[in-house]
Amino acid sequence: MIRRHPLAEQAAEELLRRIGRGEWALGAKLPGETTLAAQLGVGRSTIREAVRELAGRRVLESRQGAGVFVIALQAAEDWDKVLRKADITDVLEGRLAIETEAARLAASRRTPADLKNFRYTLADRKRAAVNAPDDWYIEADLAFHRAVVTAAHNAVLTELFDTFVPRIRRAMIDMLKLDEEHRHRHDQAAHEAIADAIRAKDPDLAAARAREHLSAVRSSVG
Amino acid sequence: MIRRHPLAEQAAEELLRRIGRGEWALGAKLPGETTLAAQLGVGRSTIREAVRELAGRRVLESRQGAGVFVIALQAAEDWDKVLRKADITDVLEGRLAIETEAARLAASRRTPADLKNFRYTLADRKRAAVNAPDDWYIEADLAFHRAVVTAAHNAVLTELFDTFVPRIRRAMIDMLKLDEEHRHRHDQAAHEAIADAIRAKDPDLAAARAREHLSAVRSSVG
DNA sequence: GCTATCAACTCCTCAGACAAGCTGACAACT
DNA sequence: AGTTGTCAGCTTGTCTGAGGAGTTGATAGC
Numbered sequence: 001m002i003r004r005h006p007l008a009e010q011a012a013e014e015l016l017r018r019i020g021r022g023e024w025a026l027g028a029k030l031p032g033e034t035t036l037a038a039q040l041g042v043g044r045s046t047i048r049e050a051v052r053e054l055a056g057r058r059v060l061e062s063r064q065g066a067g068v069f070v071i072a073l074q075a076a077e078d079w080d081k082v083l084r085k086a087d088i089t090d091v092l093e094g095r096l097a098i099e100t101e102a103a104r105l106a107a108s109r110r111t112p113a114d115l116k117n118f119r120y121t122l123a124d125r126k127r128a129a130v131n132a133p134d135d136w137y138i139e140a141d142l143a144f145h146r147a148v149v150t151a152a153h154n155a156v157l158t159e160l161f162d163t164f165v166p167r168i169r170r171a172m173i174d175m176l177k178l179d180e181e182h183r184h185r186h187d188q189a190a191h192e193a194i195a196d197a198i199r200a201k202d203p204d205l206a207a208a209r210a211r212e213h214l215s216a217v218r219s220s221v222g
Numbered sequence: 223m224i225r226r227h228p229l230a231e232q233a234a235e236e237l238l239r240r241i242g243r244g245e246w247a248l249g250a251k252l253p254g255e256t257t258l259a260a261q262l263g264v265g266r267s268t269i270r271e272a273v274r275e276l277a278g279r280r281v282l283e284s285r286q287g288a289g290v291f292v293i294a295l296q297a298a299e300d301w302d303k304v305l306r307k308a309d310i311t312d313v314l315e316g317r318l319a320i321e322t323e324a325a326r327l328a329a330s331r332r333t334p335a336d337l338k339n340f341r342y343t344l345a346d347r348k349r350a351a352v353n354a355p356d357d358w359y360i361e362a363d364l365a366f367h368r369a370v371v372t373a374a375h376n377a378v379l380t381e382l383f384d385t386f387v388p389r390i391r392r393a394m395i396d397m398l399k400l401d402e403e404h405r406h407r408h409d410q411a412a413h414e415a416i417a418d419a420i421r422a423k424d425p426d427l428a429a430a431r432a433r434e435h436l437s438a439v440r441s442s443v444g
Numbered sequence: 445g446c447t448a449t450c451a452a453c454t455c456c457t458c459a460g461a462c463a464a465g466c467t468g469a470c471a472a473c474t
Numbered sequence: 475a476g477t478t479g480t481c482a483g484c485t486t487g488t489c490t491g492a493g494g495a496g497t498t499g500a501t502a503g504c
Contacts, residue, residue, distance in 0.1 A: 006286065006487060008274065032454060043489040045267055048455085049274040052230065056278025064228065064455045065496030079301070079381075086378050094378035097323030098316075105315065156308045156316035159301075160382070228456060254485060265458040270486085286486045287465030447504080454497070459490105466485070473478070 011050035029067040083167040096214040103210035106151035107203040114151035118195040121147045129185040134176045233272035251289040305389040318436040320382050325432035328373035329425040336373035340417040343369045351407040356398045
């Protein structure tokens with residue numbers, strides 16, 4: 001699908017380029033709307049929308065009466081884009097880092113509520129592995145993995161995992177297309193084993209089993 | 223009533239609230255600009271700027287002739303904000319997850335250039351530990367840790383580490399203020415040990431030493 | 445030296461006009 | 475029946491002009 005970029009978006013990209021080239025330093029004030037509009041050969045409202053877009057990306061900040069200022073030299077990492085461009089193996093290794101450590105922490109911090117969560121999500125996953133459509137199975141699988149991460153009770157790890165979820169989902173969809181036999185759906189035991197180790201409060205075992213499971217996944221795609 | 227925020231920003235927040243409440247589902251089309259303007263009691267260009275801001279935050283997407291569509295149910299987390307709010311131990315545990323895995327991978331992937339990088343950054347760190355100002359020492363320390371992560375040759379892990387860097391830097395500044403004796407500067411040996419394990423191509427040892435070092439840091443602040 | 449005033453600058457908001465693009469309905473054709 | 479062409483009515487995109495509101499720095503007066 002082709003997509004024509006509106007002038008305002010092009011103007012935003014142009015401003016971003018100029019900031020990146022150092023035309024305006026951090027904290028510097030941009031020229032006025034009318035000046036910029038004349039420079040880029042567009043209308044004032046177009047410039048306003050471009051500035052507004054970069055404000056949404058936390059690059060610019062406009063103060064009424066004062067001007068428009070640079071508050072960041074480049075757009076905050078768009079993680080979704082970073083992960084989309086990254087190699088699947090790299091993403092899986094990132095996931096491995098997060099989930100093994102989460103499993104380790106979960107083993108010492110899991111609450112009864114976490115255990116109940118494991119039971120539910122594992123039961124769901126077991127049902128979905130049999131005859132559910134691909135997307136049901138994927139969501140059930142992700143739900144269990146997320147349950148493990150939340151059981152670590154660490155906000156940063158949870159956020160990191162959630163950042164990965166869209167990319168994981170896409171990767172699983174691709175994998176399932178190449179896997180008519182549904183072979184990978186049979187690793188329910190590996191998931192139960194991770195939950196068991198966390199339930200048994202064995203950090204090293206939980207981490208080892210999480211590592212083993214994700215290493216297997218990495219091998220199957222690499 | 224004092225308006226702290228421009229109307230366009232208020233309109234953007236209002237739209238975000240409505241999306242969060244489920245008024246418009248993922249992929250749904252918002253009412254037209256004129257309709258929204260009437261609903262919120264503002265002009266059309268104000269609505270346009272609000273939409274543009276949310277487009278910058280990757281929540282909305284507008285297609286000429288078709289309408290404005292929801293492409294994410296909530297704004298992508300501003301990582302800098304997340305890390306600022308996160309408890310320092312949470313951040314350290316996230317860092318531990320990334321760096322131990324990076325050390326493990328680095329042990330099997332490190333190149334001669336990586337080893338040279340270790341030598342340089344370790345030497346810098348050693349000099350800085352003696353009598354350099356705090357900020358020099360911090361940068362030297364971070365440079366070595368980054369060298370370890372880059373030696374893993376995984377773009378996702380490197381990006382993750384770079385995301386953490388500002389938070390780590392702030393945390394170290396805080397720590398140094400409470401540490402007049404510069405006791406922590408004496409852990410040069412621990413850093414050398416990590417580099418040695420990677421140089422010796424021993425993944426488990428490298429991971430263990432990285433874990434040990436970062437666990438010690440976590441204990442010292444927790 | 446200090447303060448009050450003010451003019452010039454900035455962004456903010458609105459309204460109106462027209463261009464450009466999309467969608468669905470319907471007619472015409474194969 | 476199925477396909478294609480046309481078009482009206484919607485949508486967003488862009489520009490312009492006008493006035494409102496806030497900030498800043500120079501200047502006059504003390």
